[in-house]
Amino acid sequence: MRLLRSHRNEASLATLALVVLALGLFEVLQPGGRDVASLTGDVVTFNTLVRIGILTIVVVGLNVLMGYAGQVSLGQAAFYGLGAYVSGIFTTRAEVFGLPGGLEGAWWWPWLLMGVGMAFTGLFAYLVGRPILRLKGHYLAMATLGLGIMVYILFRENFGFRTSTVNLTGGFDGLFDIPRLRLGSWELWPITRYYFLVWLAALASIAVALNLVHSRVGRALRAIHGSEVAAEAMAVDTAEFKVRALVFSAMLASLAGSLYAHFQAAVSPGPFSFIGSLELVVMAAVGGLRNVWGAPLGVALILAIEEFLRAKGHELFAGIGSEAEPVVFGIILVLIMIFLPEGLTDGLRRLPRLWQRRSGTPAASSEVTS
């Protein structure tokens, strides 16, 4: 019984796991009084590493949906938000739904909600996916965009209720005092503990996604990406597989949303807006859509750029300060899309070929010629 279907991916996963473990232990042990943030001159903090883990989970799903099934989603933040709000609402105001107040104190309640959130978001994705995934290309992108904004408005406007009568989402301000996760009485906090939980989930989702794309389902999805009619002719139930890819990505986003809610201990509608969805797509595209490994790469790069600009922007652009951040971010984004349209993973894969030094593959002919 092997974890993954391909040796190379197993090695990559093990490498990533080791890096995660090393960084975590570094923060726990603080050798020589140095913490993780000091490694990068306080640019990439430990907090950022946790956020990279959370967003990796979302982007892995998006990667499968867009890169393999070829279905664009500009509303993924809606699913992310659904997870966050299910966790947030039911851990802070379960009594609104007539649930016994004792539940909020029970350690297993948030964990159960995580599953409930995933199931609910998956069901929601299934119901909206059936009609919407009939659309293709631009039209699908726009329908998902509209859906994402609608869900965002519902969060922001407290699902249309007056906050004075039924307060579910807290409107603009959002929800506060969301409890930390616990296992029995062992709290998964401070952040060093939570870090390991988040990355365990991230690594697991990468593993699941890798297995998925290298399975019959994955081949079916790629067939759909290539040509839907041809896939149909090969007896692939295209409608069903497309919806399944959407449900898979939505459930991962929901899981990440729950983890985000318990990480921030607060949820507000901001991150689930249209801009939030765009950022997710940007992360997926920058990393590379045709490769699951693009997800952690893209998320890490984008967050690192954002953190760098936030920390050092005012030194680079005297007098302007952090306001320069979106400009530089936008320029970098445009440049990457122009010069590396297939994303970073593709760029990295092409690097060895540029140096003509890659042993073990037929393409590497340097030994023969030299």
Place this chain on the structure above:
Amino acid sequence: MSVDAEVQQFLRKRRPAHQARGQQIAWAGVTLALLAAILYLGSQKNFGPLQYAQLVLDGLRGGTIYALIALGFVTVFNVTGIINFAQGGFVMLGAMLAVTINDWGALAQWSPGPRLAAAVLAAVLATTLIGVLVERLTIYPARNAEPLTLIIITVGVYIVMQGVALIVWGTDAYSLPAFTTLAMRDRTFRLGTVIVKAQSFWIWGVTGVTMAVLYYFFEHTMWGRALRACSVNRLAARLMGIRPDRMSMLAFGLAAAMGAIGGIVLAPATRPVYDMGLSLGLKGFVAAIMGGLVNPPAAVVGGILLGIIENVGAGVTRAGIKDIFSFIILIWVLLFRPQGLFGRQQTVEKV
């Protein structure tokens, strides 16, 4: 036509006539139900005909702006096949530049009328130039990329525009004098309790003139015809000696000009802010979709309809959920009328 589309057309069965009839009845039912819902919600707030007239008029004003922005979307999409998310940025730039030039110290001794006219003209020209530059610097180098890549590029361009605007203008809301009074206070016309600002007539007038000019341009000038040729068939246009990449540049310039005009005439009625482009751009886009994305007159009707629907919808419910109506319409149109509200069935392959 791709092989996929041909196969699909071959497989598609003709819908029997009685089904089309049933559909018409269903549409009529849905429309009546929606009207009844609006009237019911309105009666809860004691709305009379005058209140509705006010809502429709205000919606008509916003809708005209959406129509202008939608035309920019359609022009770019027709020629290049790109959905240009930077369109809202042009709207914002037009408004902001007009305000800045109008307040410019060097023009302080000009009388207000010529100064405003000069500011408007200069702002439109500058935005057009920016549109052309955007195409040259970001779209042209990536012209062979996939649609998604191009969409992300235009999103990046929008982020840069809004970011630059934040640096230059900050988060303050600015104001442009009304075109009639040349002062901040606009003239208003009253009809019972219905109020129309003079600026609304400017918005309708300027949009009307712009559309007439565009119509003349597309139908009766060489460049306009070349643009249309490009949107019908790029390859054939190329064989006729038209350079599609030049046309793409022209389309972006035109779209930027239209956006800028929309932003400028709107500026005295609202207060321009650095981030006004996003929501205006999205609404203009919904209007374009309502018109089927390829049909300029239908996009105009779409914009006006959208403005009225969202304003009446928000009027009878709550202002906070105003935006939700446009996106309900967006999804509804995409699912049931992907060829646009007024398009015929054939164009359905685009979906």
